[in-house]
Amino acid sequence: MAAASPSPVSARRQARHVTVFLDVDGVLNSYPVPQLRRVAEGRKKLQAWNYELHYRPAVVEFFDRLVETHEVDIVWLSTWSQRCKTELEPKFGLRNSFDVIEMPDETHNRYADDPHLWWKARAMEDWLDSHDHGRAIWIDDDLAAPTTRHYFEARYSPNKLKLIAPDFSQGLTRAHLKEIREFAYPKEDS
Numbered sequence: 001m002a003a004a005s006p007s008p009v010s011a012r013r014q015a016r017h018v019t020v021f022l023d024v025d026g027v028l029n030s031y032p033v034p035q036l037r038r039v040a041e042g043r044k045k046l047q048a049w050n051y052e053l054h055y056r057p058a059v060v061e062f063f064d065r066l067v068e069t070h071e072v073d074i075v076w077l078s079t080w081s082q083r084c085k086t087e088l089e090p091k092f093g094l095r096n097s098f099d100v101i102e103m104p105d106e107t108h109n110r111y112a113d114d115p116h117l118w119w120k121a122r123a124m125e126d127w128l129d130s131h132d133h134g135r136a137i138w139i140d141d142d143l144a145a146p147t148t149r150h151y152f153e154a155r156y157s158p159n160k161l162k163l164i165a166p167d168f169s170q171g172l173t174r175a176h177l178k179e180i181r182e183f184a185y186p187k188e189d190s
Contacts, residue, residue, distance in 0.1 A: 018135045018184045020066070021077040021124060022098070024088065026141025026168035028060065029053040048087040049080065059172050060092045062180075067096045070185050074098040077120055077140065079108045113145035121148055128156055137162040137183055139172070 022028070033043055033054040043054050066072045074096075076084035081102045089097055101123045111117035115125070124138055143149050143165035152163060162183040166172050 016185070017071040018073075018137060019127070019131075020063070020072060020074045020180070020184070021101075021127075021136060021138045021140075022063070022074055023120075023140040023142070024053075024076075024078040024080050024084065027139050027166055027171055028055050028092075030166075030169050030171035046091045048091055049083050053088075055092065056171070057093075059177065060094060062177050064095045066180070066184060067098075072184050076100040077123060077138070079103050109142050112142035113147045115148045115151040118142075118148060121151070124152070125155075128161060135160055135183075137164065137180055139164045139166070139176075139180070141166050141168045141171075 025031075031052065031054050033041075037043075038045075038054060041056055042058065043056055046053050046055070063074055067074055076098050078084055080088060082100055084100055085097060088094075101120075104119055107117075107119060109118070109120070112120075115121040120140065120142070124136070128134065128136060138152075138161065143163050144167075149163060149165065152161060162179065164172075164176055164179060166176055
């Protein structure tokens, strides 16, 4: 018996599906945060892996809601590697657990401005090249590195890959969250 071809709903859902690759430091965590700004932004502190992190609970909640209400998967792409699951997910209070791409060596982000050497760039390129119809959002403060950013902008369509590089001292802002939501759930063309 021949397999049925996908229904239009399935094709539309597949076209809408997005994978978000999420860094921690400079994205969810920005430090140091002066007391006045911490209060104004509703930031919380937590201790993990011998570090103090400052984060916005509303941003963490945004990612939980995004997974629960949209065709979105989230993957940790951070030097924190498995600590994202073992330390950060429970301490952030995430309701969902996300996959992790492990840092393969101790280079951390030393090669962030070389897309051929930076482990995160290699992981992203592997994913993008092996998911022909996949759409991705890559969120990392180190995407401010011009060589890497230009490499990915030139190689991949803006409909396939959205790059977001928050300022390290600020982390994700409301404007970034709006960009993420609009890419993950584009409005239907009239």
